Amino acid sequence: MALKGIKVLEFAGLAPGPFCGMILADFGASVLRIDKVNNNTNLDVLSNGKQSLAVNLKSPEGIDIIKQLSKEYDVLIEPFRAGVMENLGIGPKILLENNPKLIYARLTGFGQDGPYSKRAGHDINYIGLSGLLSMFSRVNEKPMFPANLAADFGGGGLMCAMGILMALYERTNSGLGQIVDCNMVEGSSYLGSWLLRSQKLPIWGNKPGENVLDSGAHFYEVYETKDGKYVTVGPLEMQFYKELLDGLELEELDYFDFKNGKEVLTKIFLTKTRDEWSKIFDEKDACVFPVLTAEEATEHKHTKCNFMKDETTVIPKPGVKLSRTPAKTTAFKKSPQCGEDSIDVLKDLGYSEENIWNLCKKGIIKTHKSKL
């Protein structure tokens, strides 16, 4: 696998960090999650196949453990507000001095400096500040955010994973690591580069919700069907637009009259069920397809090969296929209990069993009951 042999220290946090670690794990890296000793619940649904060390970072012994680990690891991912790692004594300066090959990744909402860097926030705040959220709305409605996808995962986890890979690649030439600093506001804006940089093209120029690509055009929209489900319609190009009209049995429908187009299409699509429309448009190249729920996507004839299922949980397969060194999803592996691997990790570092037992008693590390 592409990242075989790469070792990642992932400091536990909310979804973006675990998603970044998950991508690296799916492509072959070993990921060790660093948990707090008092973590009781495991809400981390992306931790399958990772290991867990639970350690008290406020103790000097705990900090020592991290320092030793970072000498033997390739990548460190931390999600804390600016200054937290420095205050603990495990900031990038110290750890990179101990291990100049280390790739020290920092994944935050607001970044390492600037007026917001010490404030709390979530995906919705980050995309609001990125300039993107202002573009996401139907006309005369308030902006609508795509759950927490854009900043947490697009501009956050995936962008950070990409940065880590850049640094890993660069290290094969230079032999050196560096800091990979990803903040979700900037990451989101960069992800939306085309949206921002295409603003002078004629497809923009109207209010949000009145342009070609943001639900203004009747030929780039979601329509409700007779059974309360939905289809997507996206025939931007004339050859596809003609097939749309064909499939709807319409003689003509002015491409440029968005308002009329929407009225007509809204009415027509309500006359048949989604699956009836799917059947009709299966015979056409009109860029009309169903909107599938997660569950349906695992069963749909085209998309089912993109997914696996673990009982009722839907699991997307790794989103890019490498022909010679393919990924292997970690989603079916066990999710670690908090501290499940603490003993093994310390043993590998050369700690004696007695020492480990003492650290346990003092609450410096936590190990899972099953390992005692």
Place this chain on the structure above:
Amino acid sequence: MALKGVKVLEFAGVAPAPFCGMILSDFGATVLRIDKVQNSSDLDIDVLANGKKSLAVNLKTSEGKDIIKSLAKKHDVLLEPFRPGVMEKLGLGPSVLLEENRKLIYARLTGFGQEGLYCKRGGQDINYLGLSGLLSMFGRAEEKPTFPVNLVAGFGGGGLMCATGILLALFERANSGLGQIVDCSMAEGASYLGSWLFRSQELPIWENKRGENLLDSGAHFYDVYETKDGKYLTVGAIEPHFYEQLLKTLEVEDVDYFDFKKGKDVFKKKFLEKTRDEWNDIFAQTDACASPVLGIDEVADFEGNRDKFVKKDNGIVIPKPGVKLSRTPGETQALKKRPRVGQDSFEILKGLGYSEDKIRDFNSNGIIKTYT
């Protein structure tokens, strides 16, 4: 820069592939765009081409194919956006080019992938998003699903995912000495990008219909609110201690965390009492996860954003590279010139060893297009 010395052949296509090429270029790769001879620069809508070169060549001629084959021997990465089979039909498919250059990373970025029922059909971001299972999760209750323009499939699951795949292959090649195919389908990439959304469905935060949950605009403390001046604020106060600060700052009491409906009524009225910037000033003193929704025209000037963007003279706002590498940073290419179609054809062919006479010959015969 991280990708210094990496040479990329980018077959011209719509936004996702240029975005992928742009990322590689921002981090130091040299990108040569392969244009069709009949492409005119007057119709140039590729807003992400700054800093790239352009060779315009007729791929239907044997001389044109030979040029591509020679180039493929000297480039590290090839990126093509065509429907499955197109490159194979041209005699430039991966098995041919990888045989001639085993180190080549052959990236294929499509909507539906290389096989499956829809792989030969036309489609757009909105269709891929609909099929990914994600669109069914985006949108307010009682409304049809809302799509975030073309961000998720085209750029998140597409361009950025593909760039990640290319980097994985580049890193792997540093170990193995071999290239491979990197196959990215936007529908599948989008689903993988949304892994957490799929895999967290069993958590209590997703018990209700679309638009009625914690993170999809159901909760009053995770939504967008209109202010007195018709602008908007985002509120993301999920954690109880931030929620308390939110209530305190708004000077409201007795708004139960779990009473989404009442909460929305109260907050909606409250936020309309002041302008967005008045609210921003107030919230700047708190840790309540509330911040403004910025329009494109103001995003670069906003206090927290100044170092995240570059502004062009014509008003276009350019996001800087979304992840910062400390030692080998990326640098936006957006201030460089966009290539005229074929502007580098002459130089490229000379570099391959073609004589000036031959090049002029090719130009007259429409095998290439060059710019004198």
